[in-house]
Structures are given as C-alpha cells and as structure tokens.
Amino acid sequence: MKHDVHTVKRAINGDAKAFEELLILEEKMLYYKALSYVGKKEDALDAIQETSCKAFLSIGQLQNPEYFSTWLFRILIRECYQLLKKRNQIIPYEGDELFERLEKKQDSGVESFHLSEALSKLDSSYQTSIILFYYHDLPIQEISEIMEKPVGTIKTYLRRAKKKLKSELERSFQLNEKIT
Amino acid sequence: MKKSHDQLDDFPKEEVRSAIQAGIVQAEGQINNKIIKTRRYQMNSGKRKFLYAVSSVAAVFGILIGSSYYSPTLASSLSQIPIIGSVFGNSNLIGLQKAQKQGLTSAIGETQTIDGISVTLDEILYDQNNITIGYIIESEKELDKFYFGAGADFTINGEMPNGSSGGYGEDIQSPTTRTAIQEITVSEDMPNDFELGLILQGSKDETWYFTTPIKQITGISKVPIQHIANVDGIHLTVTELTLSETGASISYESSEKGTDFQQSRGNYIEFQMVDQDGNEILSHSGGITGKKLKGKLLYKSNKQFDPIDSNVTELTITPYLALPTGGGGVEYGENGETKELEFKRDSLQPVEFESFKVKIPQ
Structure with a gap:
C-alpha cells in the first residue's frame, strides 16, 4: 500500500488535511488518468474537483484503508464518464492501441484506421463499454459501476458491440478490397 | 494501458492542487449545509443579501453583509514600489507599517501560478479590527483593472462565514504587476486562531486557493x-x-x-x-x-x-x-436578482x- 494507513484513517475520520495530503500524493496520477478519459485539461481539472468533493463526502464509508487508491480512481473514472455523458461525448482513445487489443481477441484482417469509423457507428453505450474494457483494461464489474448498469448488461453490450464491430469492419474491409 | 494524449508535457501542479482543494471546500460546504456551487470556485449564496454602497464624504462607506467591495481608499494606501520589502511595509497605512516592522504579521510568501498569472500571498495581519492580507500579482499578459473583482472570498476552518464585510484595493504598478490589500472585518464569531482559506477568482474563472493558519496578535x-x-x-x-x-x-x-x-x-x-x-x-x-x-x-x-x-x-x-x-445601492435577492436603490440624500x-x-x- 503506497499510503500511510494512519493518514488514510485520519481522512476516513473526516480530517480534511489528511485527505488533501493523500490526494496530493496522487495528483499526477489523478491528472493524467483524468486526461486520458476526458482528453482536455480543463475537463480533467473539473473531474478532479468533483472527485475530490465526492471522495471527501464518502470517505467515511471506505472500510479498507489499503484500497484507498483503487477506491479514489474508481470515483475519478466515474466522474470522467459522467462529465462526458453530460456532453454526449465518448471517451477518447488511440485507434492503433485499441485496435491491437481488439485484434488479439478477434480474428479480423482489417486495418486500424477503419476502427474509428466502425466504432462511431455503434450506440454510445457500446462504444463506451468497448473503450473501457479493451482500451482502459477495466474489469466488467467496474464498468458496470461506472456506467451504472448491471454486470449482465455490460456483458451484453460488449458481446453485441464486438459482433457489430466485426461485421462493420469486415464490410469495410471488403469495400476496401473492391476499390483497390 | 492507454498511451498519452496531448498536453502530457506540462503537469499543471498548481491547478491540480487548486482543483483538489476546491473540491474539499465544496464538500465541506455541503457537509455544513452551506450552499456553495463551484466550478473551481463559483459561489452562490442562497441567503438573502443586502449590499449597499454609496460614495460619501468619507470616501467609500457601505453596509455589507456577505460581501466585500473594491475600495479606492485601500488602493490609494498602496505604495508604487512595494515589491522590495513587503506590501504592508510599503503601504502608507501606519498600523500596517508598524505591524510589519514589529514582526506582528505572518509572512506567507506562497505563490500559485495559473495560466501565467502568479498570485503571491505575501503576508497577513490579524488584529482586533481586521484580517489584512497583502498580495503581489504578476502576469505574463496585461490584465483588466478589475480582473480580481472585490478580492478573495474566505473560509474559517473550511466553512464559509454567514456574513462578512471588508474591502479590497489594488495598485496597478505596470500592465503585468499589481499589489493588493484585502481587509476582512473581524467579527465576534471569529476564533482567535483558525485556518484561513482564501479563494481568489479571476475574471476567466481561474481560482487561486490558499490556506494558512492565522492567529490574532496579542496585547489587545x-x-x-x-x-x-x-x-x-x-x-x-x-x-x-x-x-x-x-x-x-x-x-x-x-x-x-x-x-x-x-x-x-x-x-x-x-x-x-x-x-x-x-x-x-x-x-x-x-x-x-x-x-x-x-x-x-x-x-x-x-x-x-x-x-x-x-x-x-x-x-x-x-x-x-x-x-x-x-451614490446609490443595489439590493441582492434570494435568487440573485438585483434591485437598484435610488439615492435619497435630500x-x-x-x-x-x-x-x-x-x-x-x-
């Protein structure tokens, strides 16, 4: 555990100074993680402020001090998702990397630049679940918490999203083949 | 996991800290049933406010509940070259000069920079009348005259006070440098020593948040x-x-x-x-x-x-x-609506x- 357990316990008891110390130790991780989800500095700062507020309000419920970081970052990711949802935006990602990860699990002979287009044709819930699962490596349980949907629903989203992506990418590949 | 996106080069430490602190203040406000809506600090008091300010023979005078005002008197008390030494030591207010010389002030010297604007919390004096705060503000670009409005909002041990009065004045020494003095009138419910939070907001919604322990001087x-x-x-x-x-x-x-x-x-x-x-x-x-x-x-x-x-x-x-x-006045209603008050000198x-x-x- 990277945080001093006594500081975490002080924070759990409502000590604002201790809580601030803990967040400052995580400041870089908070920022870059938020940035990776929302893509813009200002939005990342907004997400951090909301996270700081909500985490302070609910830290009393944290039962295991050793899970402070995991708990904090879960709140951060949820805030980032909420922020993007309000603006009808999708979590940004890098096509190449997402494609590599998808490709490992799918047998598809298409190039990554088609991915963005195919992904954009999906329903936003499908897009989000794919990005969180393949690009951000989040477990299904966490995606379920972030998106506030049952685990079964997330599994369905992922299954349907992959199926649609596959057919979309194959269609795109075939079209591409015909043209060239 | 993911690779970096753009803007990875500079970590905006002060802004991240400011966001963390603003979030805590926001949470504390909610805990204490204070209505504080923030976007790294935008305050919206739900209480009915009455603000009345008139220009009078005694310069600026006001009834202020829950607000402070820009004070030309304070502005004129600032020296033209205060950067050497301290804001207080170079002001022409005898009490502040004396306090500074006798070491009754708390030298803070903390600087926070946001978007090229550096605000230094220079020093603080807490006597029987006021909490007086000296700031030095330097910016890369020229700032408007009232960029910082009527000065910082403040918290006492993390809580917004129910009501307060005070003043804020600036001396613009160059397009990119200004000094400022803020006075918060001491009220009966202020403890002798406490954690003072200062939330200074720029006109582009930037927020500088400082927090420091302060203690009232002795010998009163x-x-x-x-x-x-x-x-x-x-x-x-x-x-x-x-x-x-x-x-x-x-x-x-x-x-x-x-x-x-x-x-x-x-x-x-x-x-x-x-x-x-x-x-x-x-x-x-x-x-x-x-x-x-x-x-x-x-x-x-x-x-x-x-x-x-x-x-x-x-x-x-x-x-x-x-x-x-x-002069005249403005009455602020519960939902932020304003009512002009006509001046009735006669x-x-x-x-x-x-x-x-x-x-x-x-």
Missing part, C-alpha cells in the same frame, strides 16, 4: 466606555475602545425607528478622535452591519483608527454624521452629537 486592550447619546431619533451607544500596536477602534451600536435603510442615518455615524495635545488620530472608517428588527433599524460597527502613541493619556471622541453626497438631515472623553490606562 479594551477600555469600556458605555457612552449613550439620543439625538433626533438616533440612539447611539459607544461600547468600548480597543487598543493595540496596530490600531485603535471604537465599537458602537446605533438604532432608530424605521424600516427603510435609505431613509436612515444611523449607518453614517463616524467618530473624530483627538488626543490631549490636540493631535487627531486618523480614521479608516470600517464596515458596518445593519438589520431590521421590530420596526427599528439596528447597526453595529467598529470604527478603525491609526494606533495611538504610548504618551496619549486621554482621548476626546466626537461622533458625527458623514452623510453621503451621492431626506437625510444632519445632526450633532456631543463629545466625550476617555482616559487611557497607562
């Missing part, structure tokens, strides 16, 4: 007075004279019949203070709070003065009315109070 003596005067419907009770190394103050309460603040004179009471040798002690006005109660308007205030010399044995104090020569008649003497214990 109080001389009970209980002088009562009734003149032309104004009931005045001068309760005490407070003395310290950094200033003197006269505490008083006044009341008069009526419900219209604009028709009232009790809020224009000032005092002239002269020592046994005829030397006048300079007054710095001071905020006032007013309320309506059972058909009466009640006011309470501390009027502030320069510190008195150790050889002063007796003071002659003369209350007088400093009626405004012009209806205010001058009155004269008798002087009284106060012996200074040696």
